[in-house]
Amino acid sequence: MTTHATSPTPADIKRWRRYLADERAEAAVYRDLAGRREGEEREILLELAEAERRHEQHWLELLGDDVGRPLRGDLRTRLLGWLARRFGSVFVLALAQRAEARSPYAGDADATPRMAADEQVHEEVVRALAARGRQRLSGTFRAAVFGANDGLVSNLALVLGVSASGVPTHVVLLTGISGLLAGALSMGAGEYVSVRSQRELLEASSPNPATNSALPDLDVDANELTLVYRARGMAPEEAADHAREVLSSLEAYTSDFPAVRPAPDGEDEHEAIGNGWSAAVSSFCFFASGALIPILPFLFGLTGTAAVVVSALLVGIVLLGTGAVVGLLSGASPLKRAVRQLLIGYGAAAATYLLGLLFGATVG
Template sequence: MDDADHCAGGGSRPAPPRPSAAQVRRWRRRLAGERDAARIYRELAGLRSGQEREILLGLAEAEERHVAHWEALLGDDAGRPGRTGWRARTMLVLARTLGWIVVLALLQRAESRPLYERDSDAPASMAADERIHSEVVRGLAARGRARMSGTLRAAVFGVNDGLVSNIALVLGVIGGGASGPAVLLTGLSGLLAGALSMAAGEYISVNSQRELLAAAAPDDAARASLPALDVDANELALVYRARGMSADEARSRAAAALSGGRADGERRTGTGTGGADGSGAAGADVVGSGTAAALSSFLAFAVGAAVPVLPFLAGLAGIGAVAASGVLTGAALMLTGAIVGLLSGARPLRRALRQFAIGAGAAAATYLLGLAFGSAVG
């Protein structure tokens, strides 16, 4: 049988149809997106070390597997790797300037989109990969947020409190008919009073928490009594139960501390200053310094409270000063809201608008109160 007969008999497999121009364009977009994702993960890995670096490199390798899939589909149409897309370039700039947590929050949202769920050209394993990537990024972002949560909370809340309270104060006295110098004095007084109040509150809060932790820390004198305990009759297990362990676990910990090398058992079980529940000196270190917390709260509030006063400090007066103060404060409120949204993995615009609405509502309420008070006095 010659080749023609062989083909006619169906013995050869027909060549796959050439993809359409629309398919090629879509595959190229997929390929460019996966190449950008791999670059981002490798760039972030360069900013980290240890386990976080290894995890990010693992994500980059997974994205490169996806790159290979689209390159195989495209063949000669794949072309050489092009320039990084503008979104990826923006993320890399954010990573270098604002930190990797901001980029992880953005990537968390990107990875959570069902990109390949209904794409017949992508195997089910790629869609599953993307879902797993979303959880990996979520975990990394959660670790980063946990490390910076205290500082972030104090900074964002301090700035936001300064913005809302001082714009409300300024508009309240403007509604009451105060003159330009009176408005400026009121704004600066509100800045200083609020910042001092925030600093005092934070100082008292942190030091009170440190004192509570210190009161809960085990007594070092009790640790020195461990070698002298009667092995068959002692209350060591009650120490662990008092600190929240179950009866079985407390007995196990007590037996381990009393068996053989007691000094080693003491370190393992936490009979010393750390305590079984991790309280004590280590907990006090996590709380931080009351002075540092007070200073950061003072500065954060002062920065926010200065924004509504800036136009009046610059010499503006009348409706122009009010409009400028409102625009600056509104922009700052939206910025703080967007930052919170980014770091929490939520939609930045929604959080920005929510923050703006809260500030605008407070300012409108005090302005109307000032109008009513001014009319009653007049």
């Protein structure tokens, strides 16, 4: 049984009881997450829960008869548990990663070095699990965040700049709607061209399946197939050995020449980059959803300074939200990322507002 060198003080007992509650809550989070997963990820999460149970036992032994009534985990851990039970998503894993990184055990003499080391390793385990989810949604998430953010910032800057020049409200509204449509169409068209160009480049680089039919007629001594493998990056000797192997057992290698290495998720490279039209529509919608926010006050009849202030406030709230989400998914501080997003957006809008004031004063 674990013992304490001296009689524990009331502060010690209070701290240990808090650690005990947190360990129990964290174990429950991992069990809840495991309940929404299968296979290897489920096993890993259950192992993490078991490790937290071992840590729980350490504090139980130290507390002895002073364990008292069970406490609730801290607010962050309880929030994690609520999210895990309802969503079980990469966002929860990203939050769990940050929670593991905040472990106080390294600086607490009552926690064993093994426990402190466990918590450090747990952070890396959760980081790896979260990375799987980040990889799965990275493309869609990038398009959503950057498309919406472009719409927010560009249209807020446009609306504020035009409004500052002193033009009537209906002109500001018309400008905002034009900016929404122009920007969304430009984003959609650009995404379509980008995806189509990438697919065409891949198609041009993919081996031609018809070349298979030429294999039986190749000159074994000259062995042109060696050049193919060298062009693919093999060393000369390795390429020659592989070519001889292919030619000596053609039936077993009928698909060797045109084979395209599949993507990690089982799709080929063409499927992994998506469809041009779906990418275009998604980009259009993401940009438009962001660009709509700055013109909402004008659509609902607000005018002048009131419309500008409300527009800026609405955009600020959304920028804080998108920045916080980016922070969560990247394992960084949601607050810092939210403030950074806000400052960048407001900085661009302020610059165009000042230019609008200057332009209005000059024309006036």
